[in-house]
Amino acid sequence: MITKIFLLGVLGIVIALLLTTDYVQPIVNSFYSLLPFLSSSIIGTNVGKLLTKSELAQHNGKQGSSIYLAILGDVFDVSAGKRHYGEGGGYHFFTGKDATRAFVSGDFTDKGLIEDTDGLTHSDILGIEEWNEFYKSNYKHIGRVIGHFYDKNGMPTEAWRKFKDQLKDAKKNKMSEEDDRNMFPPCNFEYKQDWGRRLWCSTLSGGVKRDWAGVPRQYFQPGKSEPRCACVRDKGPPAGSEPSSVHSNRGDLDNPLMKLYEGCKENSFECFFKE
Numbered sequence: 348m349i350t351k352i353f354l355l356g357v358l359g360i361v362i363a364l365l366l367t368t369d370y371v372q373p374i375v376n377s378f379y380s381l382l383p384f385l386s387s388s389i390i391g392t393n394v395g396k397l398l399t400k401s402e403l404a405q406h407n408g409k410q411g412s413s414i415y416l417a418i419l420g421d422v423f424d425v426s427a428g429k430r431h432y433g434e435g436g437g438y439h440f441f442t443g444k445d446a447t448r449a450f451v452s453g454d455f456t457d458k459g460l461i462e463d464t465d466g467l468t469h470s471d472i473l474g475i476e477e478w479n480e481f482y483k484s485n486y487k488h489i490g491r492v493i494g495h496f497y498d499k500n501g502m503p504t505e506a507w508r509k510f511k512d513q514l515k516d517a518k519k520n521k522m523s524e525e526d527d528r529n530m531f532p533p534c535n536f537e538y539k540q541d542w543g544r545r546l547w548c549s550t551l552s553g554g555v556k557r558d559w560a561g562v563p564r565q566y567f568q569p570g571k572s573e574p575r576c577a578c579v580r581d582k583g584p585p586a587g588s589e590p591s592s593v594h595s596n597r598g599d600l601d602n603p604l605m606k607l608y609e610g611c612k613e614n615s616f617e618c619f620f621k622e
């Protein structure tokens with residue numbers, strides 16, 4: 348046993364020495380240079396060129412240079428969109444930098460043209476992803492900028508992983524919002540000067556096609572500060588349950604999150620509010 352430990356120790360020292368020799372160093376270096384390639388198979392985009400921030404800054408269209416911009420650390424050649432991005436163009440401020448946050452904040456000052464995605468809402472995060480997809484489909488991907496989202500080997504940083512987590516949450520939230528709209532579709536709404544506000548339900552209200560219309564209710568959705576008008580089933584089992592003798596055939600009328608609008612009849616598909 349002791350001999351085995353001794354031999355392993357010697358082997359370790361030999362490997363450590365070898366790694367520092369001039370013969371093996373190029374092999375080690377070429378392994379490191381493969382890292383961006385390996386990362387591309389992990390995260391699904393070609394790494395391309397690695398640019399420092401100051402290299403990226405030189406591609407701002409001035410003195411005939413090509414025009415680059417970065418979003419989420421991905422660098423694109425937007426020279427083809429010179430009328431937007433060239434000097435004097437309405438979106439020139441995006442060039443030569445990664446201003447991920449400004450794509451959704453609309454803050455185009457120096458303070459706003461930054462990469463950081465901290466504290467953005469779910470819809471902002473989805474917006475950034477859409478812009479990134481827009482550039483991938485419309486412009487040539489050049490590579491990655493070293494700094495916030497990628498390190499000097501082109502490997503994702505903590506900020507990149509954080510963005511991916513934010514994106515996962517935002518997608519999950521979007522799906523549950525959609526499920527919610529399908530279960531309790533929004534009401535139709537109209538306003539007429541002579542008879543005021545009208546809320547009503549139809550088999551297409553809220554853009555949700557279905558075979559029932561339902562009745563309008565104030566829906567106090569958990570996590571939302573304001574109730575919204577929802578069309579709820581007034582017969583059959585409650586949403587999401589199978590018909591059974593356990594249910595009272597009153598749909599979602601007894602759902603504690605639903606409240607009848609004052610002045611509206613319990614089984615009417617429409618409500619009027621004089622204002």
Ligand code: HEM
Binds near residue numbers: 428431
């Ligand atoms: C957060 C706010 C906004 C951002 C980040 C933004 C960003 C952009 C970008 C990057 C482009 C160039 C797209 C390309 O490469 O083809 C663009 C084009 C354009 N944007 Fe905006 N924009 C914003 C708000 C607005 C608003 C409020 C308007 C209108 C009032 C507007 C009108 C336009 C128009 C007309 C084009 C040109 C479309 C074309 O000629 O192809 N944008 N926008």
